[in-house]
Amino acid sequence: MASALSHGVVALGIGACFYGPGVPKRVWVAGMFCSMIPDFDVIGFRFGIHYGDFWGHRGLTHSLLFAALLASTVMFVGFRRVAPGLTRLPMWVYFFLATASHGFLDAMTDGGLGVAFFSPFDNHRYFLPWTPIRVSPIGVGRFFTDRGLAVLQSELLWIWAPAALLALSAWLIRRRVAPST
Numbered sequence: 001m002a003s004a005l006s007h008g009v010v011a012l013g014i015g016a017c018f019y020g021p022g023v024p025k026r027v028w029v030a031g032m033f034c035s036m037i038p039d040f041d042v043i044g045f046r047f048g049i050h051y052g053d054f055w056g057h058r059g060l061t062h063s064l065l066f067a068a069l070l071a072s073t074v075m076f077v078g079f080r081r082v083a084p085g086l087t088r089l090p091m092w093v094y095f096f097l098a099t100a101s102h103g104f105l106d107a108m109t110d111g112g113l114g115v116a117f118f119s120p121f122d123n124h125r126y127f128l129p130w131t132p133i134r135v136s137p138i139g140v141g142r143f144f145t146d147r148g149l150a151v152l153q154s155e156l157l158w159i160w161a162p163a164a165l166l167a168l169s170a171w172l173i174r175r176r177v178a179p180s181t
């Protein structure tokens with residue numbers, strides 16, 4: 001895992017690309033929620049599920065299919081009526097990308113097993129060819145150590161900075177496309 005907060009930051013960065021005036025804040029909160037949900041699979045460790053199992057960490061909940069299902073569920077539960085400023089398809093795409101970004105981030109970490117992007121069809125665990133992000137320890141308690149600090153540094157560099165850059169680019173492009181009168 002990358003840390004939960006960093007997953008949320010990425011969701012906000014992606015959200016900046018979908019931003020429009022009047023979009024309710026709960027859309028972005030829901031996006032952050034989507035980006036953090038996949039790691040709830042660590043609960044499985046308590047029930048004897050192993051890391052590499054189908055239900056194991058970075059398994060089904062980190063797959064693209066899960067991202068599609070979660071996006072649909074969040075729309076169904078929280079956004080049945082059209083929100084102002086964001087139509088249904090872009091909203092679904094936003095929730096999908098926010099969730100899927102989790103797996104991609106994990107696949108760029110330097111530890112653990114890879115991500116089962118294509119579960120349930122293929123339980124193979126994948127890493128991206130480039131894994132610059134230090135893997136975050138599982139559990140908050142272990143985060144506040146020297147290793148936690150190293151993780152934080154690598155996440156600031158490889159996650160927060162690109163997310164901020166993405167948000168800034170989206171903002172600049174929007175200004176060019178729709179200059180204020």
Ligand SMILES: [Zn+2]
Pocket residue numbers: 001002038039058062102106
């Ligand atoms: Zn994860």
